[in-house]
Amino acid sequence: SQQGEEDPQALSIQEGENATMNCSYKTSINNLQWYRQNSGRGLVHLILIRSNEREKHSGRLRVTLDTSKKSSSLLITASRAADTASYFCATDAKGGGFKTIFGAGTRLFVKA
Amino acid sequence: DGGITQSPKYLFRKEGQNVTLSCEQNLNHDAMYWYRQDPGQGLRLIYYSQIVNDFQKGDIAEGYSVSREKKESFPLTVTSAQKNPTAFYLCASNPGQGVGQPQHFGDGTRLSIL
Numbered sequence: 255s256q257q258g259e260e261d262p263q264a265l266s267i268q269e270g271e272n273a274t275m276n277c278s279y280k281t282s283i284n285n286l287q288w289y290r291q292n293s294g295r296g297l298v299h300l301i302l303i304r305s306n307e308r309e310k311h312s313g314r315l316r317v318t319l320d321t322s323k324k325s326s327s328l329l330i331t332a333s334r335a336a337d338t339a340s341y342f343c344a345t346d347a348k349g350g351g352f353k354t355i356f357g358a359g360t361r362l363f364v365k366a
Numbered sequence: 367d368g369g370i371t372q373s374p375k376y377l378f379r380k381e382g383q384n385v386t387l388s389c390e391q392n393l394n395h396d397a398m399y400w401y402r403q404d405p406g407q408g409l410r411l412i413y414y415s416q417i418v419n420d421f422q423k424g425d426i427a428e429g430y431s432v433s434r435e436k437k438e439s440f441p442l443t444v445t446s447a448q449k450n451p452t453a454f455y456l457c458a459s460n461p462g463q464g465v466g467q468p469q470h471f472g473d474g475t476r477l478s479i480l
Contacts, residue, residue: 285466296471346466356409
């Protein structure tokens, strides 16, 4: 079963706007990661946030984690057409060994 | 440049045929993974290996087999027992030291049925 579930499934915005994607998960985690996938390509790691962290930044990316609500959000500020991709959250459940579980992803389309 | 190479990019399988997908990494990573991705869905773990000569089943191992004879190589065989093999297959690796390390991915192999 999926540990992480992203919301919305798809998002279409204009270039320059901010994009927010949400992820919910079911069990206690060690950390949560966000990945990006361009069409027909592999996933690229964007950012990792540990269970004892609440917010993390990397360039135009901002990730928050609320372990009490078992949820995370990814904010992409000042979006560009090149940000068009699918974005996945991935979790490593406590006691889950070396398995990382990926959600179904949010498809982001940024219109130029 | 270090990375993961998957080949071929596209593969076609006939009924009753076994096919093997190649995955090679030059990142000196201990851990390697195989995932299956169906349209509009997330990744599902097929097999993973933490060390040479050892591997474990993931969530959907039925109809698949793997080997890990060398650190840099983790081939996946899709057997004739896998009745619905059409999917995008992704190989990944990470250093394997501790849980939750970011994974590096190859660019995938798209498998279709003839």
